[in-house]
Structure formats: structure tokens, C-alpha cells
Amino acid sequence: MRVSIFATALAALLSTGPVFAAAADDAALENYLRSKHYMDRLFKLGLYWDRTVLKRQTQCEQQYEVEPTTFMLMDPPLFEPGNPVPMRGIWQQRFRLSRCGETVTYNAIAVAKQGNVELQPQVPGESRAGPSLIKDLYEQAVAVESSHLAASQGECKKVLVTDTWVSLPPAERLIAGKKVQNVWEEVWTMDRCGADFRMSFCFKPSAQQGGVDWAPRNCDSLL
Numbered sequence: 001m002r003v004s005i006f007a008t009a010l011a012a013l014l015s016t017g018p019v020f021a022a023a024a025d026d027a028a029l030e031n032y033l034r035s036k037h038y039m040d041r042l043f044k045l046g047l048y049w050d051r052t053v054l055k056r057q058t059q060c061e062q063q064y065e066v067e068p069t070t071f072m073l074m075d076p077p078l079f080e081p082g083n084p085v086p087m088r089g090i091w092q093q094r095f096r097l098s099r100c101g102e103t104v105t106y107n108a109i110a111v112a113k114q115g116n117v118e119l120q121p122q123v124p125g126e127s128r129a130g131p132s133l134i135k136d137l138y139e140q141a142v143a144v145e146s147s148h149l150a151a152s153q154g155e156c157k158k159v160l161v162t163d164t165w166v167s168l169p170p171a172e173r174l175i176a177g178k179k180v181q182n183v184w185e186e187v188w189t190m191d192r193c194g195a196d197f198r199m200s201f202c203f204k205p206s207a208q209q210g211g212v213d214w215a216p217r218n219c220d221s222l223l
Helices: 003-016 026-033 036-053 131-146
Strands: 065-078 088-099 102-113 116-121 159-175 178-192 195-205 212-215
Touching: 026 036, 026 065, 036 065, 036 088, 036 102, 036 116, 065 102, 131 159, 131 178, 131 195, 131 212, 159 195
Parallel strands: none
Antiparallel strands: 065 088, 088 102, 102 116, 159 178, 178 195, 195 212
């Protein structure tokens, strides 16, 4: 992780969110995000996704490398004097896992509570969606679309998001005849019991403050 990029992002995020007396210590947060304690947790989460969930690189015997990339503060961490692990705080972390000639991107929500940090896995890849939006997409679109797949899979209903990427970056676009700012599109790859399928999603800011509207199709179809 490059310190200059980290410091710039951290300063911007802290200046726009609520600040606690002890949470403004960006040096403490930077030190923790670069610590062995935190890197080990990212490694274990990546290994779990690789070998247990997505069954990738199950035979890889080379050393795995973890590289934190971007993060977003949701609740600024609070540190106590002398304790390098935050007592509270929530942030979204993206990281790369490299092994046996392949690099993949994973995402997690980090929740600090009483001096322990729990990592909750999110969908892999480059999705810009937050936890609540991911939940809506999965329950209202992915599950519905996957139910239409061939019945030859029997009773199996397990659906996994294996990758996500931004197919159209945020920009002004024409939606239903109106120009809308910050519209973007993503493609998600899923696996349902061994059968792969893809879905496109179009996102735009909603009338609700800070909300996002979405449609389970590409943005061109919404012109």
C-alpha cells in the first residue's frame, strides 16, 4: 500500500464524516491497516474464499501475497492509548490476493468491536455497491434470475457471485430521455450449482439522499 495514496484518501474520508476525539488519529489507523494482525486476517479471508467458497487454486502451493488497495470509512475507528487494534469502527476494504500466477480482488466489511476486528466477506471483484445495495441485488435480482436456470440441477439452489466488474464508469448518461449524473453499469458473474451465468446492472442516484436506484439490465436498454 502506498502511504501517499493512503494518507490522501484517509484525510478526505475523515474530513467528510463524523469525528471522535480519539478517531482522528490517522497514524494509528494507518499503522493498523499495515500491521501483521490485519494482513493476516485479510490473508485468511482470501484463502477461505479461494479454497472453500469459490474452489479456486485449491492445489496452489506457492506463497500467497496480499495487497490492500482501497478502503472506505463507514464509522471512523476509535483507538485507546497503547492499543494498536481499534476498539470500534467500521470500514469497507478491498484487497488483491496473488498466487500461482493469478491475481483476484476480494472485498470485506471490517467491524472493530472491543479490540477485535471481524472481517465480513462481500462479493469479489470491483463492484462499487455497498453492503445494503449488494443485499438488495442478491435477493431481488440474482436469486430470481438463477431460479430460471435449467431444472436439471435438481434441488440445488446454491448461488455464488464469483466476480464483478464495472463495465461503464460513472458518468452523465441519458436515462428514460433525461440526463442523469453518476450513472454506472456493472457485470456480475454467478455460479449456480456449477452453471455459470452473468447479469448486468445499471445504477443511478435516487431522489432519496445518498440512495441508489438500480435495474437488472444494461444502461443502454434504459435510454
